[in-house]
Amino acid sequence: MRRNEAEFAAFVAARRPHLRRVAYALCGDWHQAEDLVQTALAKLYVAWPRIHKAGAEEAYARQVIVRANIDESRRPWRRERACAEQHDRPVAADISVEDRSELVAALQQLTPMQRRAVVLRHWLDLSVEQTAAELGVSTGTVKAHTSRGLANLHSALNVDASALRRTR
Structure with a gap:
């Protein structure tokens, strides 16, 4: 039992910041992102022996975050609003702070499904099939929402979308 707890604690210490950033990209609110991660980690803890044996810890946590976010968007009357916004420490990146802020703001303008599809496909680099499985939709739906979201x-x-294609 102690070994499972130690392995779970090591996973949480290593992956919690990443999971929190994934959750923020999906919901656009640091407090809600923290709640989503906490929900995911609580469910992961319960399922840890089975999930860890299969080596699917990260995918399981991501799937819980995505589904909890979907559930939360379906029940807007249950959401709590924080009065002060909490910020993460700056992350070293190849883009400027202004560009990164502009990108996050643009992500928040997408519909929730477009945002989920774009984040899972292009930020987490999941395949269309993996994204469809995590969202519980067809691959065609993922392609459509990703295409519209990117546009x-x-x-x-x-x-300029044509300029982007030339740089790839």
């Missing part, structure tokens, strides 16, 4: 991001960021 909306390009518009919001004033990015």
